[in-house]
Amino acid sequence: MTAMDERPVSTAHTLISEIEGHLLAESARAESRAAAETFAQRLDWLSPAERAEVERLYAEDHLTLTRQAWRHIAGRCLDVRGEYEDRYRMLRQRVLAGGLLAASGMVACVVVVLTAR
Template sequence: MGGRERPPKARNARPGRRATGPQAGGQAVDARVEIARLEGYLAWEAEVAAAERDARAFADRFPWLSPDDRDALERAYADDRLRYAEEVVDRAVERCRQLAARYRSECRRICARWAAVCLSVALAAALLAALPAALHG
């Protein structure tokens, strides 16, 4: 069937992450990235197989179709299903990126507040420590 012509778009590793592992062709290989790619490939192949299986089941409902019409129907069904699956994955990836950016921003804001609180406490402690010496001196 025609579903395998449209693999999902390549997803890049998260920016700012250091690659680890041995050098391969001038590029450092991160095992986590490679495992994620393999998982993505296997998940996509499972989706392709499910789309083809469901396309055959759908075409079975129309026993009067000629073999060419049946193949065309199966191909169209599988292509539509895979296109939809790719759109769902793309939307999920985009939402994950949005959430990651939001969480990074929140984390920076919280860290800045904690730094301000710690600095204020340290300054207050220093002033309180110096105050008795200033009053007696």
């Protein structure tokens, strides 16, 4: 299946995911810069050079913490996905076993009814 521009759908999804990733990263950078500016404004005794350095360091730390949080969340998502896949697999096996048991019970009933005639 292809999209309107004749690229495979999986390529289009990959492209969309990359764009979303870039937008999310830029949003995090802007958020870090804004938080750094807000923090540095409270330090009114700093010189302009000191304020710029504090803002730079704060923004770096904020962005590092954001990345760590994202990695933690992504790891947890993978864990939860694995747990749900395991549960789904077990449920599917139980349903299949129940279906086979029900089918064999019905076959046994049909055999009993036909042999009783």
